[in-house]
Amino acid sequence: MNVHNHLRLIEHYHQYEKAIKSLMESMMTSIADFKLMHNRDDQVDAIQRLCKHYPFVELIYSLDCNGVQLMDTVCSPDVSYRKRREPGKGQDRNHRPYMVAARQSENKVSVTDPYLSSATFQLAISSVQVITDDKGGEQGYLVLNYNLQRLISYLKGDQARARIHPIFQAVYGVIGGLLIVVSMLLLYAGAESFIQVFDFKKDITTGAFSIVILVTLGLADF
Template sequence: MAAMSYLSVIERYHEYEATVHELMESILTGIADAELFKQPKVDVKAMKGIAKSYPFVELMYLLDGQGLQISQNIAVVDHQIELIPLGGNRDRSQRPYFINRDESDGVNITRPYLSNASGNLCLSASLAIYQQEQKLGYLVVDVDLTRLIEFMMGDSARRRVTPAFKAVYGVIVAGLFVLVTVLLWTALRDIYGLFTVERIGQDPLQPFGIIIFMTLALAIFDLGKTILEEEVLMHKDIFRHSSTRRTITRFVSTILIAISIEALLTMFKASLGEKQYIEPAIWMMLAVVGLLVGLGAYVYLGAKAEWLLIKTQAYKSAKK
C-alpha cells in the first residue's frame, strides 16, 4: 500500500480529467475576489477555508498583468497555513498557466508536471480577476495531483491510516520469515544427519521429509514475499479489479507450487513401495488441476469484466 506511482496518477488524471477541471474551476471561482488585490498579502482567511475543505491545495499567490508575482506565497504544510515571502516579485510570465492566458478569460489549467518544490506531480490553475472591466491580475493555485485524485475518489482517510496497516503487515511478514528460518534450520540439521555413519542407509524415505520441510519453507517465504510486495512496498489501487486479481493470482500460484511439489513427492514415495501414498498423491494432483482451472477461469472472467466496465465508462463519457 505504497503511495500512488506517477503512472497510476497520470492514468487516473486522464480518466477523470473533466471532473478535475470542474473542481479546480469551482475552487478558483469561489475565492476569486477583487479585494485580494487591495491588500498587501493574499487573504489568509480565504486560504484557510480552502485548505480545510480541499487538503490537496499546496500554494496560492497573485500575479499582475505582466506575470510578475505581487504577493507572498501562501503554502499549506501539514494542514497549517504558512506565509513564504520568497515568491515576491518573481517573474512567472513564462509559466504555462500565464502563457495560455489569452486562450480564454476563464480558468486556465496546466497539464500535470513535476513540482520543483515537492517533486510530486501537480497542477496549476489561474484565473483572471477583473474590477469594472479592468484586469487586476491573476489568481494562481497549485495543487498536489496525487492528493487531488485521492480526494476525488474518497481515499484520503485510508491514506492516513496506511502506515498502521503497513506496520501490521510488516509484523506478519516478519513472523512468516521466522518460520522459514526454523524450517530451513530443521532441514539443514536433517541433511547433516544423513551423513552420519550410524544413520546412513537406515531410512530411504528420510530425504523426502527434508524436501517437505524445504518445500514448506519455500511456500511460506513466497507467501511472505507476496504480502510484503503487495501490501507494503507496492501501491495497490483498491478501486481497480486488476489489483485484487493480481494479489489473488500470486497467492493461489504460491499454493499451487507447494501442492504440486508435495503431490510429486508423495508419488515418488508410492513408487518406492509405499502403496498407501498412491491415492493421496492422485487426489493432490487432482486438487492442483482444479486450482489451476479455477485460477484460469477467475483471471479470464475478471479481465473480461474489467474490460466491459472500462468500455461502458468510455461509452458513457462519449455520450456526454
C-alpha cells in the same frame, strides 16, 4: 511516485477532466477578490476555508501582470513535502504551465493539464484567476495549486484508503521481512538435519522425512 503511478493518475485525470475543471473554476470564482493580491492574512484565511472542504488544495499565491510573485506562498495545513517548498516572493513564474495556460485562455479562470511540480516532483494541477480592478483593468493573477493524487482520491471517494495505504505498505513490509527470516531459519534447520542423517545412531527415514518438511516449509515461506 513511480512512472506507472504517474500514468495511472493522468488516466484518471482524463476520466474526470470535465468535473475537475468545473470544480476548479467554481473554487477560484468563490475566492476571487482584489484584496487577496496584496494581503497575505486574507490568503491564509482563504486556503484554510478551502481545505476544510477540499483536502487536495495545497498552495495559494499572487502574481503581478508580469508573472512575478508578490508575496511568499501560503501553504495549506496538510501540504505535502512542506520542507521542499520555497517562500517564492519575487520569483518569476512567467513561463510556468499555469501562466502559459492563463495567457492562452480567453476566460478569466484557466486550469492547467497535469504537470510535474518542480518542488516535489509529484503531479499537480493549477488554476489561475485573472484579477481586475473596479474599472476592469488587469491587476495580476491569483493561483491555486492542487495535489493531483489527493484530488483523484477525493473524486473517487477513497480519501480514507489513500490516507492509510502507506501504513498497510509498512505492515506488509514488516510481515514480508519476518517471513524471510523464518524461511532462512527453516532452511538452516533442514541443512542441520541433513548433516545429522549421517549419524548412524539415528533413524535415516525419520531424519530424511524431517528434512523434506523443513525445506518445503522454508521454500514456501520464502
